[in-house]
Amino acid sequence: MSVILETKKLQKYFKTPKGFLHAVEDVSLQIEQGETLGIVGESGCGKSTLGRTILHLLEPTGGQVFFEGKDITNVRGRELKELRRKMQIIFQDPFSSLNPRMTVGEIIGEPLRIFRVTRSREEYSRRISELMDLVGLAQRNINSYPHEFDGGRRQRIGIARALCLGPNFIVCDEPVSALDVSIQAQILNLLQELQAELGLTLMFITHDLSVVRHISQHICVMYLGQLVEKAPAKELFTNSLHPYTKALLSAIPIPSIHAKRERIIIKGELSSPINPGPGCRFASRCPHATDLCRETTPELRELGPNHFVACHLAGSAG
Amino acid sequence: MHTEAMERLNKKKKNKSQDKAVGVWAEVAYRLSRNRAAVFGLVIILILVLFALFPQAFAGYGYDDQDYSRIFIAPCAEHPMGTDDLGRDIFSRVVYGTRISLSVGLISMLCSLLLGGLLGSLSAVNGGVSDNVIMRICDVFMSIPGTLLAISICAALGTGMTNLIIAITIALVPSFSRTVRAAILTVKDQEYIEAARAIGASKARLILRHMFPNALGPIIVRATLDVAGGITTAAALSFIGLGVAPPTPEWGCMLTQAKQYITSLDKWYIVVFPGVMIMITVFALNLFGDGLRDAFDPRSKN
Amino acid sequence: MDNNEVLLKVSNLVVHYETHKAVVEAVNNVSFEIRGGETLGLVGETGAGKTTIALAIMSLLPKNTGRIVQGSIELGGRDITSLSAREMRAVRGRDVSMIFQDPMSALNPVMRVDAQIAELIRLHRHVSRLDAARQAQEILKKVGIQPERAGEYPHQFSGGMKQRVVIAMALACSPKLLIADEPTTALDVTIQAQVLDLIRELKDASGTSMLLITHDLGVVAETCDRVAVIYAGEIVEYGTLEDIFDHASHPYTKCLFATIPSLDKDVERLQPITGPAVNSADLPEGCSFCGRCPQAREICMTHDPSQVEVAPGHLVKCVLAEEGLL
Numbered sequence: 001m002s003v004i005l006e007t008k009k010l011q012k013y014f015k016t017p018k019g020f021l022h023a024v025e026d027v028s029l030q031i032e033q034g035e036t037l038g039i040v041g042e043s044g045c046g047k048s049t050l051g052r053t054i055l056h057l058l059e060p061t062g063g064q065v066f067f068e069g070k071d072i073t074n075v076r077g078r079e080l081k082e083l084r085r086k087m088q089i090i091f092q093d094p095f096s097s098l099n100p101r102m103t104v105g106e107i108i109g110e111p112l113r114i115f116r117v118t119r120s121r122e123e124y125s126r127r128i129s130e131l132m133d134l135v136g137l138a139q140r141n142i143n144s145y146p147h148e149f150d151g152g153r154r155q156r157i158g159i160a161r162a163l164c165l166g167p168n169f170i171v172c173d174e175p176v177s178a179l180d181v182s183i184q185a186q187i188l189n190l191l192q193e194l195q196a197e198l199g200l201t202l203m204f205i206t207h208d209l210s211v212v213r214h215i216s217q218h219i220c221v222m223y224l225g226q227l228v229e230k231a232p233a234k235e236l237f238t239n240s241l242h243p244y245t246k247a248l249l250s251a252i253p254i255p256s257i258h259a260k261r262e263r264i265i266i267k268g269e270l271s272s273p274i275n276p277g278p279g280c281r282f283a284s285r286c287p288h289a290t291d292l293c294r295e296t297t298p299e300l301r302e303l304g305p306n307h308f309v310a311c312h313l314a315g316s317a318g
Numbered sequence: 319m320h321t322e323a324m325e326r327l328n329k330k331k332k333n334k335s336q337d338k339a340v341g342v343w344a345e346v347a348y349r350l351s352r353n354r355a356a357v358f359g360l361v362i363i364l365i366l367v368l369f370a371l372f373p374q375a376f377a378g379y380g381y382d383d384q385d386y387s388r389i390f391i392a393p394c395a396e397h398p399m400g401t402d403d404l405g406r407d408i409f410s411r412v413v414y415g416t417r418i419s420l421s422v423g424l425i426s427m428l429c430s431l432l433l434g435g436l437l438g439s440l441s442a443v444n445g446g447v448s449d450n451v452i453m454r455i456c457d458v459f460m461s462i463p464g465t466l467l468a469i470s471i472c473a474a475l476g477t478g479m480t481n482l483i484i485a486i487t488i489a490l491v492p493s494f495s496r497t498v499r500a501a502i503l504t505v506k507d508q509e510y511i512e513a514a515r516a517i518g519a520s521k522a523r524l525i526l527r528h529m530f531p532n533a534l535g536p537i538i539v540r541a542t543l544d545v546a547g548g549i550t551t552a553a554a555l556s557f558i559g560l561g562v563a564p565p566t567p568e569w570g571c572m573l574t575q576a577k578q579y580i581t582s583l584d585k586w587y588i589v590v591f592p593g594v595m596i597m598i599t600v601f602a603l604n605l606f607g608d609g610l611r612d613a614f615d616p617r618s619k620n
Numbered sequence: 621m622d623n624n625e626v627l628l629k630v631s632n633l634v635v636h637y638e639t640h641k642a643v644v645e646a647v648n649n650v651s652f653e654i655r656g657g658e659t660l661g662l663v664g665e666t667g668a669g670k671t672t673i674a675l676a677i678m679s680l681l682p683k684n685t686g687r688i689v690q691g692s693i694e695l696g697g698r699d700i701t702s703l704s705a706r707e708m709r710a711v712r713g714r715d716v717s718m719i720f721q722d723p724m725s726a727l728n729p730v731m732r733v734d735a736q737i738a739e740l741i742r743l744h745r746h747v748s749r750l751d752a753a754r755q756a757q758e759i760l761k762k763v764g765i766q767p768e769r770a771g772e773y774p775h776q777f778s779g780g781m782k783q784r785v786v787i788a789m790a791l792a793c794s795p796k797l798l799i800a801d802e803p804t805t806a807l808d809v810t811i812q813a814q815v816l817d818l819i820r821e822l823k824d825a826s827g828t829s830m831l832l833i834t835h836d837l838g839v840v841a842e843t844c845d846r847v848a849v850i851y852a853g854e855i856v857e858y859g860t861l862e863d864i865f866d867h868a869s870h871p872y873t874k875c876l877f878a879t880i881p882s883l884d885k886d887v888e889r890l891q892p893i894t895g896p897a898v899n900s901a902d903l904p905e906g907c908s909f910c911g912r913c914p915q916a917r918e919i920c921m922t923h924d925p926s927q928v929e930v931a932p933g934h935l936v937k938c939v940l941a942e943e944g945l946l
Contacts, residue, residue, distance in 0.1 A: 042808035043779075057512060084518035097509035101531040110527075111517040150897050151666070161517065180665035180835065182912075185879040185892035192889070207808065214881035214890065237883065251813035253838025255880055257865045265813050348640070 004068060004169055004201050005031045005054065011062030012046070012053045019275040023049040025225040026063070028300070031169075036195065036202040038216030038233065040209060040248070044273070046225040047205045048092075051171040054203070055087055056080055067169070085115065088162035092174035094154035098146040104157055105142040108132065111164040131160040135190060152183035159190065163198070171203045176211060188215055209252050213237055218306070221245050224273050224281040227300060231307040241303060241314040244282045280312070288313055346535075349613040356609020362602035369416040377410035381567040393587055400587040402576070408587065411567035412595050418479070418568045419599065423548035426483045427541050430490035435537070437491070438498025439525050442506060453499070456492035464489040468551050472560040482561045486548045497540045501533035508532070535614035542607035546600040553596050569596050627829050628654040628677070628797055633691035635669070635676050635853075642901040646672040648853040649691075654797065659823070659830040661844035663837060663876075667900060669853035670833045674799045677831070678718055679708045696796065714744040717790040721802040723782035726789065727774040733785045734760060734770040737792050744793045756792070763788040763818060780811035787819060794826055801833045816843060837876065841865060849873050852898045852908035855927070859934035869936045869946045871913045907939065915940065 012024040023046040031037045041047045052058045054065055056075070064073045067087065075083055091097035098107055109128045111117075118124050129139055135156040146154055155175060162170055172191065176184040192215065195202060206212050212219055212233070219236045221229040221244065229242040240246050247266040254261075266285045273281075280298050283289040292312050300308045303315045350356050369376055378396070385405035393400045399408035441452040459467065471485035505511065506529060514528050553570030555561035562568040564575060572592040579585040635647035647669045654660045662670045675681050677693055679700065692699045695715060703711065712718075720726050728736055737756035741747065747755070760770045763784040774782060783803065790798055803819065804812040820843060823830055832843055840847055840861075847864040849857040849872065857870040868874050878891040895912035898904075904911060910920035920939050928941040940946050 042810065052512075055516060057516060081518045084516065089513070089516045091509045091513060093509055097513050099510040099514070099528055099532065102527075110514070110519070114518050114520075114523065153896070158513070161513065165517070180897070181876065181879050182665060182893035183897070185881075185890035186894075188881070189890055189892060209809070210881040210883050213883060214887070234886075247810060251809040252883065253812075253816070253836060253842050254883060255837035255841050255865070255877065257841050257861050259841075263813065265817060266810055267814075 002033050003030045003066075004033045005203075006066040007054065007063060008066070009063040010050070010053060010060055010065060012049050012058060013061045016274060021274045022225050022276055023273065024053060024060075027222075027225075027227050028063075029220055029227065029230065031201055031203060033168075033201055034195075034199055035218065036204050036216040038212035038219040039203065039205045039222060040207065040212050040219060041222035042207060042248075044224075045222040046273075047222050048173050049225075050222070051089065051173050051203060051205050055089055055171055056083070057089070081115075085165040086167050087169045087171070088165070088167040089171045089173060090155075090158050090162050090175045093178050094151050094158055095146075095178070097158055098154060100146055103143050103145055104132075104137070107146070107157055108160045108164060111161065115165060117165075127164075131164060134163065134194070135160045150183070151179045152186055155179065155183075155187050156190070159187075159194070163194070166198075167200070169201045169203070171205065173205045174207070175204075177206065177208065184211070191215070209237075209249065221248070224271070224276070226281055226297075226310065227308075228282065228310050229308065230300070231304075235304070235307055239304070239307075241307070241309040242282075242311050243286050243288055243313075280310075346610075346613045350609055353609040353612060355605045356613070359602040359605030359607075359609065362598060363606060366416050366420060366599060366602070369413050370420045371417075373410075373413045373417060377407070377413040379407040379410040381411045381414035382406065382565050383410075390585055390588075392584075399591045402572075402588050403579070408572075408591055411572060412569070412591055415567040415569045415572065415592070415595070416599075418562065418566065419549050419552060419596070420545075422479065422483060422486065422552040422568075423545040426486035426490060426548045426552075427545045429483065429487040430494045430544065431537075431541055433487065434491045434494030435498050435530075438495035439502050439529065441495065442499040442502035443521065443525060443529070449499075452495065456495055459488075459492040460496075464493075464547070465551055465554060468555060469558070469560060472555050477560060477563050479562055479566075482552055482555060485555065486551050489551065490544050490548065494540065494544065498533070498537055501536045502529050505529050505532040536611075539607055539611045539614065542603060542610060546603035546607070549603075550596065550600055569593075625656050626653045627656050627658075627696060628831070629692075629694040630673070630677070631692050631694070633673065633676060633693065634689040635672050635681065636687055636689050637672075637682075637685045638687065639685055644901045645903055646686075646853050646900055647676065648903075650850075650853070650855055651691075652848055652855065652858065654829045654831060656796075656829055657827045658846065659832055659844045661840040661847045662831060662833045662850055663835065663840055663847060664850035665835060665897065667897065668850045669900070670850055671801055672853075673850075674718065674801050674831065674833055677799060678712060678716060679703070679705075680718075710744070713740060713795070714793050715795055716797045716799060717793070717795045718799040718801065719783075719786050719790050719803045721805050723779065723786045723806075724774065726786050727782065729774055732771050732773055733765075733777075737785075737789050740789060740792050759788045759792050760785070762822065763791075780807055780815060783807060783811075783815055784818065787815070787822070791822055791826065791828070795828060797829050797831065798823070799831045799833070802835070803832075804839065805834070805836070812839075819843070837865075837880065849876070852903060853900060854908060854937060855935070856909065856937045857935065858927075859931075863931065863934040867931070867934070869930055869934070869941065870938050871915045871940075872909050875912075875914070 008028050009026045010024055011026060014021040014023055027050055039047045039050065049058065053060045060073060064071055066072065072083060105128050108131050109124060112124055112127060128142065132139060132142065137153060137156050137160065146157065176187050179187060188211065191202065194200060204212060204215055216233050219231060219233050220227055221242065223244050229236065229240065229245045236245065237249065240249055247264045250261060250264045268285045271281065271284050278297055279295050280293040283293040286293065298310045298312045300310045302308050383406060387405065388401055389403055389405040391397050391401045397407050397409065399412060401407055437452050441449045468485040468489040471488055472481060475481040475484060511524060511528055514524055552561055556568045556570030557574050559574060562571050564571055569592040573589065576588040576592065579588050631651045633647055633650045637644040637646055650673060652660065662673065664670050676688055688701055693701050700708065700711060734753065734756045737759060738752040741752040741755055757767055757770055761767065765781065765784055777785065800819065804815050807815060816839065834840060844861060846860055848855045849864065849870065851872050857864065857873045864873060868877060875893045879893060881890060893912050898908050906921045906923050907925055910916040913920065923939060925937055925939045925942050927935045927937045930936050930941055930946055936946065
């Protein structure tokens with residue numbers, strides 16, 4: 001397996017009137033060809049920003065991004081446009097991510113027009129029909145407008161658009177969060193089928209832990225812009241090491257009346273990511289925090305095979 | 319029970335047949351058609367457009383046909399609006415005047431749409447410094463009353479239809495670019511714009527294909543109201559002798575010639591009809607524009 | 621309140637939304653009861669009519685379009701569908717209050733939060749300004765907002781804190797019934813856990829009954845006593861937590877459980893509910909779920925089943941139940 005995408009100390013700061021908002025801080029991760037990497041975290045933890053920074057929808061303020069072995073941190077213009085063929089994104093909100101004034105065919109076919117893939121009308125319509133088949137949309141809908149569909153089928157349109165140019169790597173930014181559970185399962189299955197069929201590599205951003213466990217091979221947990229834990233999916237759920245991950249896992253309501261477990265309720269809420277001081281960002285809410293945690297930022301350490309944790313206390317007696 | 323089921327079935331059939339027309343524009347058209355005032359305005363506008371397109375069909379005389387044997391004839395069957403001091407048929411002149419007024423209003427609106435649209439979208443899309451510069455320049459222009467601005471420009475450029483249009487366009491552009499900017503800002507942060515960027519769309523494509531069509535509602539409303547504004551400004555400029563020169567049958571121009579008879583009550587028709595035409599046109603355009611605004615944004619009404 | 625007494629009784633409720641294009645049959649013949657101190661969970665997907673039921677109880681249906689076509693809503697033995705707007709205002713806030721999904725929509729952005737709560741108290745109780753202010757402080761403390769933050773404006777609070785304020789507001793006049801419409805959907809899981817805990821604690825302490833509307837079966841399992849599963853404006857299954865979670869009988873309820881990815885079991889493929897969501901403006905003639913039901917048969921297309929009691933208190937609205945096949 002080869003690494004298709006790698007970030008090294010990737011940073012994205014936003015300028016705000018109050019100071020710099022550290023949305024993504026020193027995130028280093030690798031995604032292997034054909035796998036699904038899940039990125040989990042609560043709102044405001046920078047997971048969407050991370051995805052968009054990798055795709056150059058936002059410009060990084062520091063660090064590097066490598067795609068297929070090439071440094072793409074500073075690509076511009078023509079090179080960036082070429083890159084768009086290979087890296088795509090699927091958005092969370094199937095309502096606002098489709099232009100309401102364009103028909104389904106126009107939306108799916110727009111990338112073909114932008115890249116002038118074909119000159120012949122037949123070829124153009126053939127490609128659109130193929131894509132619609134691929135994502136399970138009926139051909140008769142080609143001239144309909146997005147508002148005539150429910151959330152699930154809108155999301156299929158978004159997926160078809162992302163697949164149009166045959167990308168290798170797709171960032172899925174909460175693609176099922178706005179959908180009902182029954183529809184959510186359809187879309188998750190579709191994504192898995194497409195991945196197997198087309199050999200896609202997915203970066204799956206979500207706040208829903210059960211979804212991320214189902215779909216990913218590896219999972220990264222983010223907290224306030226930092227990567228706090230990275231582990232193989234099953235391992236993370238059976239043997240989480242970071243206190244935040246533990247709290248997160250115990251907070252999920254389980255749809256069963258027999259599930260007995262100890263709940264760790266962490267107090268307080270996210271602290272502000274604007275000009276954060278040194279130290280572990282979770283320290284203010286962490287039940288185990290020590291002075292060391294409040295003073296120095298913990299580095300990611302490998303504590304098990306492929307299991308990385310950024311916590312001073314993990315692995316030790318605590 | 320049986321009849322109830324039948325009723326439900328019938329209702330469903332009805333729902334199906336009505337489900338068809340659900341496009342955004344169809345919705346707007348539907349709401350507009352329910353607004354009587356707007357429909358009334360539209361009908362008047364259509365009549366005026368017919369006047370402007372085929373004046374020969376309505377006017378019994380040419381706009382410049384003088385007949386000194388028939389001066390100051392009160393409205394009658396042959397001259398529905400009477401004749402003026404040179405024996406010209408006022409109705410015919412009013413009909414021909416429609417073409418001038420409407421085209422001045424329309425052309426200056428289109429010019430300001432183009433210019434204001436460009437400035438407004440540049441401002442909204444680029445943000446930052448260019449936004450600031452463009453908007454501050456607009457502020458400067460907007461601090462001068464529109465009509466006054468048009469008067470000064472006309473005075474500097476001289477009379478004539480082209481100069482009139484230039485003057486009105488410049489007076490309209492600042493507020494127009496503001497409208498366009500505001501409209502585009504509301505759609506700029508939508509996810510479909512980002513989606514379009516992600517598939518490599520160029521800036522021009524983003525603006526023309528994605529932002530503009532979605533920001534069109536308020537822009538169309540503004541444009542309709544601006545046609546009315548353009549027509550009044552044109553009439554005002556011609557009235558004070560800065561716009562179109564006689565004998566062109568521009569309504570404001572007709573009023574200038576008529577103003578010497580304003581005190582003689584028996585010659586009321588010379589003054590009244592051109593004035594009434596200006597009023598009706600602007601009134602109709604405003605009715606229609608307000609109707610459009612309500613149709614685009616149904617919440618604004620309740 | 622006596623724990624066995626029925627507090628809220630909704631019978632044969634039918635609500636339609638009428639627009640120029642279509643009649644949307646949002647709620648179709650829904651009946652349920654909530655007893656004192658009990659929590660009923662209303663589970664269903666988007667557009668199933670959950671919120672409409674809540675709005676109908678609060679008499680907050682959109683004036684121009686929404687209409688109660690049929691049925692009654694009895695609160696403490698009194699039918700509140702026939703109350704005048706003025707009488708209803710007195711009921712809202714004092715007897716029933718509601719928590720919305722978006723906390724911002726319930727808060728006045730230009731008023732300090734303690735003042736908002738004090739105002740509400742003075743609206744329903746004859747107390748002095750000072751007393752009202754003191755009570756407001758107390759309630760805020762109960763939901764975990766410290767007195768030094770009570771004088772702040774809503775925008776100064778985070779999402780979870782705002783929801784706490786809204787809960788304080790809803791409970792300010794100790795209502796008999798609390799309607800919570802997706803109270804934690806907009807919140808993160810760790811905050812959701814805090815808020816759910818808070819709601820549970822306060823409810824137990826005051827003996828308030830609750831109608832909890834949610835799409836999350838996990839939340840239901842943790843908070844409710846009884847569950848009503850709702851599909852296309854109808855209650856398709858109704859029973860105790862145990863009935864629903866251990867003996868789910870309606871095909872839709874079973875599908876709902878099968879479709880959620882599990883946290884501890886590995887499944888290769890999820891079992892989605894196939895077919896498009898039902899359109900409430902165009903309901904099918906027979907069972908409204910038949911188009912997506914894995915167990916649908918010929919008869920389901922034309923025959924609309926009625927509710928059958930498969931076990932004491934466990935109601936199922938399905939042809940299979942009617943035929944005793946469950």
